[in-house]
Amino acid sequence: MAADEAGPRSHTGRRRNEAARRAILDAIGAAIEAGASLDQLTIDRIAADAGVGRQTIYRWWPSKGAVLAEAMTETARRLAPRPESGSLDADLHRFLVSTFEVAGREPAAGLLRSVVAEAQRDAATAAALAEFAAARRAELAAIVEAARGRGELDPAADAELLAEQALGVLWYRLVVTGAPVDGEVARRLAEVLVAQLR
Structure with missing residues (x-):
């Protein structure tokens, strides 16, 4: 048969x-x-x-935008993973520098801008992009929460708001102003955020 x-x-x-x-x-x-x-x-x-x-x-x-957004999440996890050195300063610096350097280089920068544009027209792409952004924000918030658990920062520090501040700089430069998104900007940003947390 x-x-x-x-x-x-x-x-x-x-x-x-x-x-x-x-x-x-x-x-x-x-x-x-x-x-x-x-x-x-x-x-x-x-x-x-x-x-x-x-x-x-x-x-x-x-949609194409939805599969691209999921692929971007996978790529970000691989190229800019969350470090776990046991130090807030080191982990925040490493995470932001790797994230900014990956996102700021072509072709990734152009692809991110294109997916943002596609998200304005396609609900599935918008949802996938929101998931991508949430995943990166959660990684950054986890760094802050781990530091809180070690007693490295003010217990009242708002991990979610800090993550939005940090990644907001990336998206603002990438999508709105076109200003550099690179390791130097990330290092300066990390210093400001660490000072804020403490």
């Missing part, structure tokens, strides 16, 4: 196949690191690079 005559196969519905998901996100990450622009990152190219069909992508993500 042929395979498709042997009886109904279990239906996976919209459940993700982790290998295909990983291939899609890895393909986007490789394309970004190779310098691909948002226009070049078409669904057809992503599908071909990942070895999957277009419908596999659309089954899991409702």
Whole structure:
């Protein structure tokens, strides 16, 4: 009896196949690191690079902006992870410097701006971008909370507000003013924030 005559196969519905998901996100990450622009990152190219069909992508993500935002989250975790040295000064400096340096370089900077623009038109991209921003904010807030647990800062310090301040500088420069987003700015910002926390 042929395979498709042997009886109904279990239906996976919209459940993700982790290998295909990983291939899609890895393909986007490789394309970004190779310098691909948002226009070049078409669904057809992503599908071909990942070895999957277009419908596999659309089954899991409702738009190109949404899959790109998730890929950005993965890339940020890999290239700018949360350090755990046991020192507020060191961890805050390292996290902000790596985050600003990754986000401020092309093609990442252009891609971030393009996703922000796409989020104004597409609700799925807006939701994915909000998740991306929330994930980075949570990493930064965790650094502050760990320092609080070690007694390094004022117990009343607002970790969430500090995280929004820090990343607000990044987005303001990246999207509004076009001012540099680099390690030097991040170091200055970290010094100001540490002083504020204490």
